[in-house]
């Protein structure tokens with residue numbers, strides 16, 4: 001099986017390196033292209049067996065093809081490779097604002113959307129999967145097996161795309177931001193250095209992740225366990241409750257507003273294209 005990647009920016013590179021590190025795909029079975037040749041050269045010099053080519057060559061050679069460009073670049077790429085796509089290929093889109101129906105209308109391939117996460121770099125975290133209508137059981141199994149090497153694949157419904165991606169894909173950035181705020185405040189208010197505070201936060205968050213992975217505590221049960229009656233945690237939780245009450249509601253409203261705009265732009269991008277493959 002040959003896996004192709006069009007776009008080796010942040011996400012294309014994360015996926016390629018995760019598949020290589022996991023051992024699921026040998027570098028010689030990966031072929032990649034990118035608009036900016038420097039990024040591609042950097043990747044190829046790190047993984048010497050990895051092959052590179054034009055978008056067209058990648059589309060021709062790949063049995064499984066990941067499109068890892070930004071949504072408004074999809075049309076240019078698809079126009080370029082349209083004659084190289086065949087019904088047997090799995091075409092996987094990593095972007096939330098392009099849906100599987102749009103890609104099925106545009107290509108003869110078996111289409112699925114796979115929204116990854118930076119956590120997949122650590123062969124961890126979720127990947128969000130939405131199957132198109134041409135995916136049969138064997139194709140599903142093939143894709144889930146591949147994704148399981150680098151993540152926990154979770155199937156999502158179309159209407160849950162934005163919120164699921166907010167949590168799985170944007171979440172690492174959101175929580176890094178909050179942790180950095182915690183570090184900055186510790187440094188501003190106490191004698192801890194940034195380095196010391198970062199070390200403490202890092203160990204705390206790794207430990208918390210492991211506890212949650214164990215399934216030993218639910219989130220509320222964990223809070224209750226840490227919160228000694230008459231102790232300090234309760235004082236801190238009270239501040240958090242007061243000062244963050246609406247913060248995630250506002251965040252979700254903002255990401256969904258942006259998503260609605262992105263979805264409209266993608267719709268316009270595909271508007272002139274007739275549904276030729278149904």
Ligand SMILES: NC(=O)C1=CN([C@@H]2O[C@H](COP(=O)(O)OP(=O)(O)OC[C@H]3O[C@@H](n4cnc5c(N)ncnc54)[C@H](O)[C@@H]3O)[C@@H](O)[C@H]2O)C=CC1
Pocket residue numbers: 006007008009010011012033034035036039055068069070071073076077094095096115116117118169
């Ligand atoms: N960065 C992340 O954590 C996540 C990103 N995604 C999705 O992944 C997609 C890519 O995001 P990033 O990798 O972060 O962006 P990026 O800007 O780092 O990478 C995009 C790459 O596509 C290449 N490209 C653009 N037009 C091209 C063309 N016509 N032919 C070949 N290559 C072309 C660019 O040169 C660039 O290297 C986006 O659609 C995003 O929504 C999804 C989940 C998480």
Ligand SMILES: O=C(O)[C@@H]1CCC=N1
Pocket residue numbers: 165169170
């Ligand atoms: O910021 C973005 O649009 C992408 C989608 C999910 C994570 N990063």
